[in-house]
Amino acid sequence: MDNGARSYRRFLEGDESAFDEIMEELFHSLVFFIDRYVHDDHAAEDIAIDVFSDLIVHKHRYHFGVTLKTYLFMLGRSRALDYIKHHKVISFTELSFAEPLHSDEKTLEEMVLSDERKRMVNAAVAKLPEDMRVVIHLIYFEQMTYEEAAKIMKKKRKQVDNLLYRAKKELRILLGEEDLFLS
Numbered sequence: 574m575d576n577g578a579r580s581y582r583r584f585l586e587g588d589e590s591a592f593d594e595i596m597e598e599l600f601h602s603l604v605f606f607i608d609r610y611v612h613d614d615h616a617a618e619d620i621a622i623d624v625f626s627d628l629i630v631h632k633h634r635y636h637f638g639v640t641l642k643t644y645l646f647m648l649g650r651s652r653a654l655d656y657i658k659h660h661k662v663i664s665f666t667e668l669s670f671a672e673p674l675h676s677d678e679k680t681l682e683e684m685v686l687s688d689e690r691k692r693m694v695n696a697a698v699a700k701l702p703e704d705m706r707v708v709i710h711l712i713y714f715e716q717m718t719y720e721e722a723a724k725i726m727k728k729k730r731k732q733v734d735n736l737l738y739r740a741k742k743e744l745r746i747l748l749g750e751e752d753l754f755l756s
Contacts, residue, residue: 577641585632596625599642602715603649609710610653611660620656624648643721646711650725697747705740708733 577599583591600621608617624645628635635644698706704726711722712733723733 577645578637581628581635581641592629595628595641599645600625602642603645606646606710606715607649607653609707610650611656616656616660617653620652621649623652639724640721642715643717643724646715646717646721646725693748694744697744700747701740701743704736705743708736709740712737 577595580591580594580598584595603624604614604617604621607620608614611617611620627648628645635641639647698709701709707726708722711717711725712719717725719730719733719737723730726733728736
């Protein structure tokens with residue numbers, strides 16, 4: 574899918590099932606993203622539902638200038654920051670580098686080493702400043718372009734590029750040179 578834009582056009586033309594497709598594709602990643610700010614699963618879900626409700630109520634605010642996913646993440650970030658301002662939430666939850674287990678061939682030793690590496694990466698990412706954690710999440714988890722991440726973070730593309738460069742450099746220092754997975 575094209576990050577929901579085609580489905581949203583169908584929704585605007587009256588196809589109610591198209592909105593269900595959008596929700597199915599983007600809801601969980603939006604909740605996961607919002608949770609990075611608010612550190613409360615239930616609040617993140619409520620904010621995500623609010624963002625999707627806004628999409629229904631104000632149908633013509635989205636003008637297809639950016640992908641629907643980027644638009645929703647921009648709204649989600651804004652609402653999450655409002656939530657933080659009103660609820661005084663300060664700490665940031667570490668990122669989960671969880672990957673689905675696709676193969677039964679993974680040995681117990683490989684799984685333990687993989688889990689240990691994830692814990693080390695999570696601990697290292699948790700030590701980064703907030704902007705660096707967010708840019709890592711958007712680029713590597715949500716697989717957004719630098720331009721999309723810049724719009725969500727309300728920064729210029731070059732600033733996102735610099736943040737990501739500094740975040741990777743800092744992670745290399747924290748994790749050691751052998752963990753160059755972010756190159």
